[in-house]
Amino acid sequence: MKREASETPRSVAFGFEDDCVTLPIDAILPLRALRKAAKSSRKYRQIVASIAQIGVVEPPVVVRSPDGSATWLLLDGHMRIEALKDAGAREVECLVSTDDEAFTYNRQVSRLAPIQEHKMIRKAIERGVPEEKIALALDLNMSSIRRKIRLLDGICEEAVVILKDKPATGAVFHALRKMKTMRQIETAELLVNANNYSVAYVNAILAGTPQAQLVGAAKPKKVKGVTPEAMARMEQELARLQEGIASIQDTYGQDHLHLTVIKGYLGKLLGNARIVRHLAQNHPEFLDEFQTITEITPAEAAEAE
Template identity: 60%
Template sequence: MSTYSEPGPIDAVIQGFDPTCRTIPLTAILPVRAIGKTVKTSHKYKQIAASIREIGLVEPPVVTPAARSPQIYLLLDGHLRVEVLRDLGAAEVECLISRDDEAFTYNKRINRLSPIQEQRMIAKAIERQVPKDKIARALDINVRSISRKMQMLDGICGEVTGLLKDKFCPLAVFDILRKMRPLRQIEASELMINANNFAVSYASAILTATPQSELVDAQTPKRLKGMTAEAIGRMERELARLQEATSSIQDTYGQDHLHLTVAKGYLGKLIGNERVARYLAQHQPEVLGEFRKIADMTSTLANEAA
């Protein structure tokens, strides 16, 4: 019979960062990776520079004291921000002090801002009466682009917004989806997500294969350069069959994957038996080879298992 014991004291939570930021001279900050020569000509670098010039530094860089020189700090995150500040002639920057010199998390686990998230951010800024020209300067885009981003979700149903909220879809994709009825928009979004393909060309192919009755303008026949009405009709039928097949696979994927995992483990134990392996090697070498391939699989995807 088990007896109750009092729980031991809870260890104090170790903080990963200092509770307050610290202002550090830029000359005392050493980057942990080099900035390529072409980076400063990239759109991302220009956008960061425009944002810092217009509204200042929003997110402080992350640094940690060097082990041998406490007055020197290693830059873990914010290389472009620090480089922009140097180019702008700044002498110091307010930094977040990390108590660990691990830089993998900052540089490998970054959630980029998707177009829908950016649209919502712009909408909130406009609601707070921030001038459009100021937003445009902060994002390094023209005012006309601000208006286009604000209209991006016009005619897009809420379900599609939820499906694509963290996907990197070009603005032109939403222009294509807007030509479809809501249910078809959802189907098209699911097709793009399943294929992990959000290219304008793929969305255009889905539009071309969409039945006329599922378009917003059902009276105007679809036209595509170089394609006849018969070819478009074949595309519609092929895409419908593909969508049915994809849905069927999704319904059974989890169960099939579980069965394959169990079978893989069983075959691994089976051929691990010396007597069984010897018998198969003598009488069924081809079967033994296939069993070993299955047992050695590290992924169910062909391109990863290779």
């Protein structure tokens, strides 16, 4: 479709000004106070270590003071500013927001997943950054850095793709490494479907994995505190669970479509006053169920599935 000659293209509203500005730290007013425990947290120590080694990676976000004074309001970067103050810095380069909405920008950003962190560290090493410097910047010891470097050793590419943006810890990959390729993929899908990446859950899946699907198939599987009989029952239960999940996945789209059509049809029926009176007088139990179906929201429908 051609644009009419009289129409003018809409301009894009930018969230930040074009250039960063270097501001005196004393002129930046935080919009919230840090908790007392913040400076003893691991996150704060990592920020301090990162600034000491490579400087400020992500500039704080500020907005001009509405009263026209020389002060600036700090929208995001409170811990970075505190770390800079503790380090004796007097100035900092900032991003200037065009919106004075006082929300925390980081709440809109996904946290770095372990696989993403692994790839970031590997890429830094490929570019010649020493492991020691990476450890100092992340406030980690060398053994932790090496574990992160080897995170995906023995993990199939399909499982990596499934878990690439998930909060799967090193313990998850340690368990996956004991499984064969197809079982790794199945386990990754189970973790995502359950939205559970805990050590206990992945170890339960490992315990319920048949011996033939483990890397060391010739070596008898042993799980502390679990008898062979209990292990056999866990394997059977896990197999049934996987069959149930597969069945739901196969029919989810069709079931959702049927529910949408039924909901629309019942909505039209209940819009007829004569039908509603008939149901109320002769089949009140049907009327209650029909009304319940028409009031189902998309979120409730997903939960019902």
